[in-house]
Amino acid sequence: MKLAIRDDDTCYFTDPSELERVYHDVWDRVPICLAAVPFAIGYERAGIPREHWHDGEAFALERNRALTGFLKTLIAGRRATIALHGYTHQDYPDGFEFQAAPDPERRVADGLRYLRDTLGAATSKSMTISNSMTISIFVPPHNAMSRRGLAAVGAAGLNILGSFLSFRPSMRPWDYMTPANWLRVRQFRRRTGRTRDDRLIYPHVLRYADHAEFGCHSLIPGTTVEELTAAFDEAKNAGGDFCLATHYWEVDAPMKNVLLRFLDHAARDSDVRFVAAEELFA
Numbered sequence: 001m002k003l004a005i006r007d008d009d010t011c012y013f014t015d016p017s018e019l020e021r022v023y024h025d026v027w028d029r030v031p032i033c034l035a036a037v038p039f040a041i042g043y044e045r046a047g048i049p050r051e052h053w054h055d056g057e058a059f060a061l062e063r064n065r066a067l068t069g070f071l072k073t074l075i076a077g078r079r080a081t082i083a084l085h086g087y088t089h090q091d092y093p094d095g096f097e098f099q100a101a102p103d104p105e106r107r108v109a110d111g112l113r114y115l116r117d118t119l120g121a122a123t124s125k126s127m128t129i130s131n132s133m134t135i136s137i138f139v140p141p142h143n144a145m146s147r148r149g150l151a152a153v154g155a156a157g158l159n160i161l162g163s164f165l166s167f168r169p170s171m172r173p174w175d176y177m178t179p180a181n182w183l184r185v186r187q188f189r190r191r192t193g194r195t196r197d198d199r200l201i202y203p204h205v206l207r208y209a210d211h212a213e214f215g216c217h218s219l220i221p222g223t224t225v226e227e228l229t230a231a232f233d234e235a236k237n238a239g240g241d242f243c244l245a246t247h248y249w250e251v252d253a254p255m256k257n258v259l260l261r262f263l264d265h266a267a268r269d270s271d272v273r274f275v276a277a278e279e280l281f282a
């Protein structure tokens with residue numbers, strides 16, 4: 001069984017010390033998949049200065065030199081991998097970025113190129129570093145995607161690490177793999193006694209014609225160790241894998257404690273391998 005961790009919202013507004021504070025005693029056990037925003041535009045959340053909540057200014061990641069240098073070191077040390085987390089992460093009046101932006105295709109292409117150029121090339125030409133800078137995962141801002149947003153990401157060949165759980169055929173482009181995936185999810189629901197409205201995170205990768213998808217379990221304020229271990233045990237009993245998703249900017253001491261106790265629970269199981277999130281799709 002594979003276990004991975006994803007952390008969202010690394011961007012211009014991130015101070016390296018915030019990542020260090022949360023993960024200094026975690027990333028040597030399990031590499032953190034940092035879902036990063038290339039050109040962050042502010043919105044209302046902790047960690048973004050209030051004056052940038054509504055100013056609409058796009059902040060390129062590289063304007064935070066301390067951060068890009070820090071990320072390169074993490075990548076080279078295999079403590080972190082990088083995923084694409086939208087392009088600006090901005091909220092539109094009628095939806096989140098990958099639901100409402102007029103140009104999701106361009107955002108994926110430009111965002112990928114920017115992150116590779118900014119965090120990959122400049123450090124070293126060595127194979128090791130360039131390989132570890134391969135970006136193969138997209139994390140949708142606010143876990144929300146329109147049909148077109150999903151198609152844009154799939155066409156770019158990126159796998160999707162979401163926390164959206166339901167499998168709504170009406171919300172996605174269809175390909176020849178879709179019906180079988182729909183059936184798998186439905187059978188899993190039945191086997192676990194869930195109805196259509198019950199929360200479900202399917203514990204296996206779903207493969208589509210041009211990409212694959214995997215659902216994460218959220219660690220947010222209020223999440224308990226018991227909830228996570230129960231979800232983990234269910235995934236394990238189903239022969240599946242597990243990915244935990246959180247936001248460094250809301251991890252306080254109680255949440256950190258939940259994270260460590262959960263990892264200890266998982267580590268007691270000799271079948272469990274702590275992996276980079278990219279390996280979930282291997």
Ligand SMILES: [Zn+2]
Nearest residue numbers: 008009141142
């Ligand atoms: Zn986000």
